[in-house]
Structure formats: C-alpha cells, structure tokens
Amino acid sequence: MNTTFVERKQITEEITADNTQLSKQTKISVKDLNLFYGDKQALYDVSINIKEKEVTALIGPSGCGKSTFLRTLNRMNDLIDSVKINGEIIIDGDDIYRSNDVIKLRTKVGMVFQKPNLFPMSIYDNVAYGPRMQGIKNKSKLNKIVEESLRGAAIWDEVKDRLKSSALGLSGGQQQRVCIARAIAMKPDIILMDEPTSALDPISTLKVEELITTMKNDYTIVIVTHNMQQAARVSDRTAFFLSGEIIEFDETSKIFSMPNDQRTEDYVTGRFG
Amino acid sequence: MTSLPLKKETEKIGKSNKRKYRLEKFSGNLFLFCALLSVISLLLIICFVFYKGAHPFLAEGYRFLDFLLGSDWVPSEDKFGILPMIIASLYATIGALIIGVPIGLLTAIFLAEIAPKSIAKIISPAVQLLAGIPSVLYGVFGLAIIVPFLQNHLGLIKGQSLVAVILVLAIMMLPTVVTVAETSIRAVPKTYREGSLALGASPIGTIFKVVVPAAKSGIMTAIVLGMGRAIGETMAVILVAGNSLIIPTSLTDSVRPLTTNIALEMGYAFGTHQEMLFATGIVLFSFILILNFTLARISSKGGN
Numbered sequence: 236m237n238t239t240f241v242e243r244k245q246i247t248e249e250i251t252a253d254n255t256q257l258s259k260q261t262k263i264s265v266k267d268l269n270l271f272y273g274d275k276q277a278l279y280d281v282s283i284n285i286k287e288k289e290v291t292a293l294i295g296p297s298g299c300g301k302s303t304f305l306r307t308l309n310r311m312n313d314l315i316d317s318v319k320i321n322g323e324i325i326i327d328g329d330d331i332y333r334s335n336d337v338i339k340l341r342t343k344v345g346m347v348f349q350k351p352n353l354f355p356m357s358i359y360d361n362v363a364y365g366p367r368m369q370g371i372k373n374k375s376k377l378n379k380i381v382e383e384s385l386r387g388a389a390i391w392d393e394v395k396d397r398l399k400s401s402a403l404g405l406s407g408g409q410q411q412r413v414c415i416a417r418a419i420a421m422k423p424d425i426i427l428m429d430e431p432t433s434a435l436d437p438i439s440t441l442k443v444e445e446l447i448t449t450m451k452n453d454y455t456i457v458i459v460t461h462n463m464q465q466a467a468r469v470s471d472r473t474a475f476f477l478s479g480e481i482i483e484f485d486e487t488s489k490i491f492s493m494p495n496d497q498r499t500e501d502y503v504t505g506r507f508g
Numbered sequence: 509m510t511s512l513p514l515k516k517e518t519e520k521i522g523k524s525n526k527r528k529y530r531l532e533k534f535s536g537n538l539f540l541f542c543a544l545l546s547v548i549s550l551l552l553i554i555c556f557v558f559y560k561g562a563h564p565f566l567a568e569g570y571r572f573l574d575f576l577l578g579s580d581w582v583p584s585e586d587k588f589g590i591l592p593m594i595i596a597s598l599y600a601t602i603g604a605l606i607i608g609v610p611i612g613l614l615t616a617i618f619l620a621e622i623a624p625k626s627i628a629k630i631i632s633p634a635v636q637l638l639a640g641i642p643s644v645l646y647g648v649f650g651l652a653i654i655v656p657f658l659q660n661h662l663g664l665i666k667g668q669s670l671v672a673v674i675l676v677l678a679i680m681m682l683p684t685v686v687t688v689a690e691t692s693i694r695a696v697p698k699t700y701r702e703g704s705l706a707l708g709a710s711p712i713g714t715i716f717k718v719v720v721p722a723a724k725s726g727i728m729t730a731i732v733l734g735m736g737r738a739i740g741e742t743m744a745v746i747l748v749a750g751n752s753l754i755i756p757t758s759l760t761d762s763v764r765p766l767t768t769n770i771a772l773e774m775g776y777a778f779g780t781h782q783e784m785l786f787a788t789g790i791v792l793f794s795f796i797l798i799l800n801f802t803l804a805r806i807s808s809k810g811g812n
Contacts, residue, residue, distance in 0.1 A: 342708035352699035354718050365707035421707060
C-alpha cells in the first residue's frame with residue numbers, strides 16, 4: 236500500500252484525489268466467504284474490503300465466481316435453493332446474512348443486470364416501481380424521483396417526451412440506462428453491476444461507462460466485467476478472480492501495469508481467459 | 509457399345525424416381541385430406557345446425573326475436589321462447605367464473621411461483637387429472653354431494669339449483685384455467701423477477717406487480733377457455749340443474765341452461781319442436797364463436 240502511495244504522489248494532479256482516497260471508509264467488508272452450490276464449492280475464502288464512492292471492478296475468466304460473488308452482496312443467491320453460504324459480509328456495520336431484512340438490504344444495494352430487464356410497462360412506471368413498492372404514492376414526489384433518477388442516469392433528455400410509452404420500445408443502450416435510473420430511484424448507497432455493457436454496442440457502452448465514472452461521486456459501485464479495457468477505464472480498484480478465489484486485489488493501475496501474481500499478469504496480458 | 513447399358517441405367521433410375529415422385533404426391537394429398545377433415549366436419553355441423561335451425565324462421569313464419577326474447581317454452585302449445593335458458597346459461601357461466609377464476613389463478617400462481625417442487629409435483633398432476641374425469645361423473649358428484657349438502661344446509665326443498673350448477677362448473681373449469689395460466693406465468697422471463705426483487709420488492713409484491721401483468725394475455729386466454737368450458741357443458745349440468753323452465757331470480761332457483769334443453773328434448777322431439785332445438789344450438793354456437801373471436805383478439809394482442 237505504501238509503495239503505491241509514494242508512486243502516485245509523483246503525479247501532482249492526483250495528489251488531492253489520493254488524499255481523499257486515503258480517508259475513504261470501507262463500505263463493504265467481506266471475510267472468509269465460502270459459497271456452495273449443493274456440493275460444489277464456488278467461492279473459497281473470499282476476503283475483500285470495498286471502499287465507499289469508488290468503482291471496484293471484478294475481473295476473471297468465465298466461471299471464476301465473480302458474478303456469484305457480486306450476487307452475494309445483495310443476497311440474490313437466496314433465489315437458488317441449493318446455495319449455502321458461510322463467512323461474513325458486513326455493510327455499514329451490519330452482517331447482511333445475520334439480519335433477515337433482505338428487502339432493506341436490497342433497497343440499499345441496487346443492482347443492474349447483464350441484459351436490460353425493464354418491465355413491460357411505461358418508462359415512468361419502471362423508474363417509479365421501486366419507490367412505489369416502498370409505499371410512496373404522492374404524485375409530485377414520484378415525478379420528482381423519476382426525473383432526478385433519469386437525469387442521474389443521463390437519459391432524461393432522450394426520454395422526457397415519452398415517459399408514458401412502453402420502456403421496451405427503447406434501444407438496448409437506452410434500456411440499460413433506464414435500468415440504472417431505476418436502481419438510482421431507490422437512493423441506494425451501493426450499486427452492483429453484472430456485466431452491464433456485455434449486451435450493448437460500442438457507443439452505448441461508452442455512454443454507460445461515462446455514466447459510471449460520474450456516478451461514483453455519489454455511489455459505491457461494484458462492477459463485474461469481462462472486458463479488461465473497461466475495468467481499466469472505469470475502475471479505481473480491481474479484484475482478479477480465478478476458480479472461486481481472489482488472486483489479487485489492488486489499485487487498477489497496479490493490476491494492469493505491475494501485478495504481483497504471475498496468474499494476474501497472464502490474464503491481463505491475454506495469455507488465457 | 510457403352511452407351512446402351514448406360515441408357516438402361518438412366519431408365520432404371522428414372523423409373524424408380526417416378527415412383528418416388530408419385531408416392532410423394534400421394535402422401536402430400538393424404539396429409540391434406542386429413543387436415544381438411546376437421547374443417548369439413550366443422551362446416552358440415554354448422555351448415556346442418558343452421559339449415560335445421562333457421563327453417564322455422566324462414567319457412568314457417570316464426571319470428572326470431574320472439575324466439576330469443578320469449579319467456580315461455582311450451583312445445584305442445586307451439587310456444588318457443590328461450591330467454592329463461594339464455595339467462596340461466598349466462599348466470600351459471602358468470603357465477604362459475606366468479607368462483608373458479610380466482611381459485612384457479614391463485615392455484616396457478618402457487619404452482620408456478622411459490623410451491624416447493626415437491627408439493628407442485630403432487631398438485632400439478634392432480635389438477636390435470638381433474639380435466640380427464642368424464643363430465644357425467646362431475647354431475648354424479650354434484651348430485652351425490654353438493655345437492656344434498658345444499659338441501660341440508662340452505663333448507664332447500666330441491667337442492668338442484670343454479671348454485672349447484674355454478675359450483676360444479678367452477679370445479680370443472682379449474683383444470684383449464686390452472687393449466688393455461690400456469691404455463692403463461694412460467695413463461696415470464698426470470699429476469700423480470702430478479703429485477704423486481706433486486707429493487708427491494710417482496711416476492712408477493714413481485715408476483716402481483718410484475719409477473720402477473722406480464723402474463724396477462726395468457727391469463728385472459730385461460731379465463732376465456734374456462735368460460736367456453738362452462739357455457740358448453742351439458743352432462744354434468746343436467747344432473748344438478750333441476751331443469752325448470754323459469755327465469756332464475758335467485759341462486760336457489762332450479763334452472764335449465766341452453767345445453768341441457770337440447771339434450772333433454774332432442775330424443776323425442778320432431779317437426780318444428782326439433783328445429784327449434786337446433787335453433788337453440790345456433791344461439792349456443794354464437795356464444796362460443798364470440799368467445800373464440802375474443803380469444804383470437806387477445807392472443808394477437810399478446811403477440812404484440
């Protein structure tokens with residue numbers, strides 16, 4: 236940690252940024268997390284501290300457990316009957332597997348999926364869905380949330396005239412940004428993204444990436460990606476997963492320029508994966 | 509020298525190919541004939557029913573409106589009014605829908621969304637088996653269980669009544685409603701559920717706000733099919749309806765729906781009386797046609 240700090244200090248522009256980074260608090264603390272699908276173990280002793288208001292990228296080859304790990308953070312794995320988990324995940328001081336309030340957890344930890352999964356209803360209703368489920372009925376309040384969320388996802392100007400038309404009429408890239416708006420509408424602290432651009436064209440991908448870099452001022456973002464350039468472009472820190480273990484977790488610049496582990500280097504230089 | 513056997517060869521091939529082509533053509537026509545059989549049967553039935561049923565109105569001077577809106581059905585006195593039966597059919601169908609649809613939908617939701625696999629494995633085949641029970645057995649069940657129950661607990665003199673018909677029809681439409689609705693609910697993409705749950709919605713909230721609306725057209729189809737089943741059912745209804753020719757004013761009245769009128773009297777009717785029964789069939793057939801058109805519209809909308 237110290238050496239990185241010294242190296243980085245030489246870049247004067249980043250000094251201030253770096254100072255704030257030092258003071259950043261740990262938002263998600265994972266300790267010795269093991270996960271089993273039935274008898275098959277998918278995660279081995281995963282421990283990682285994710286800092287607030289940063290973008291943390293999870294990279295690794297297919298089947299390495301990065302998506303599985305991401306889904307433990309808002310307990311989406313609960314949907315699969317055979318999953319068993321031990322270890323602890325602490326978010327803001329609460330062990331999320333000890334406390335049983337999954338609904339509260341998921342309002343705090345939003346998620347954007349691999350493929351845009353807007354509901355077959357209007358754009359407005361999609362974004363207002365979460366707040367309505369929380370019991371917000373006041374129209375002007377909902378209007379405000381919808382507008383703020385769509386602005387937050389940089390899609391307001393594109394959809395403001397067609398809020399009442401079906402969300403499924405939008406392009407894939409627009410849909411994915413509305414998905415992000417839908418997640419933002421819940422005012423979460425953390426947003427999980429599971430390969431959010433893998434189904435998008437390059438231009439839409441660029442827009443989503445720009446959005447992610449602006450969003451980190453307000454949210455802690457954990458993003459799974461297959462695309463190493465994307466991890467390099469958008470993330471502050473990167474964790475490299477292999478066969479259910481975290482091989483290396485460090486600042487993104489370090490992972491991509493001088494990783495400690497040979498396997499990380501092999502992966503980021505494209506020797507396998 | 510060499511050309512001769514060659515020619516023979518090609519001739520041989522040509523012959524066997526000719527046979528192949530003939531067989532090809534023949535099987536094509538055979539398939540077409542089979543496919544046309546159902547269409548032909550449909551046309552024959554329609555023509556026959558309409559020919560017989562329309563005769564009194566076209567050739568014998570009866571007025572169709574009197575037939576539809578007349579409240580007396582006394583064939584011996586030349587009175588043919590089927591309004592009581594139309595009303596009985598509608599009441600019975602609507603009543604069965606009111607009871608059967610909610611139960612069927614909740615069952616479908618339970619099976620598709622909530623039930624653990626082990627329980628769904630027992631209930632699903634049970635519901636499907638319900639569809640295979642001959643309708644006369646439903647009638648016998650109604651007569652042996654529901655009718656005495658109504659007599660004992662509602663103090664009716666005669667348990668055969670509109671409410672008995674409604675209960676039997678509600679049970680009979682369950683398999684249709686459950687199976688079709690369950691299939692359409694299962695067809696809703698998993699990603700919708702995940703998206704909703706990830707937004708902090710409860711599982712039940714997810715079902716009613718996202719899954720069921722997404723399966724709407726399939727569920728509407730289930731309801732319409734269940735309705736078709738109820739309105740066309742004859743055998744089970746005869747046994748529990750009581751078959752009185754009155755316009756029902758309460759649930760406990762004895763009723764005679766359209767279908768049972770035909771089945772009860774066709775055996776001995778002749779002349780105009782028989783033709784009027786065919787005309788009753790036309791009315792019934794029109795109801796079914798309307799239902800089918802609604803169904804077609806629903807499914808074409810669902811496709812969009």
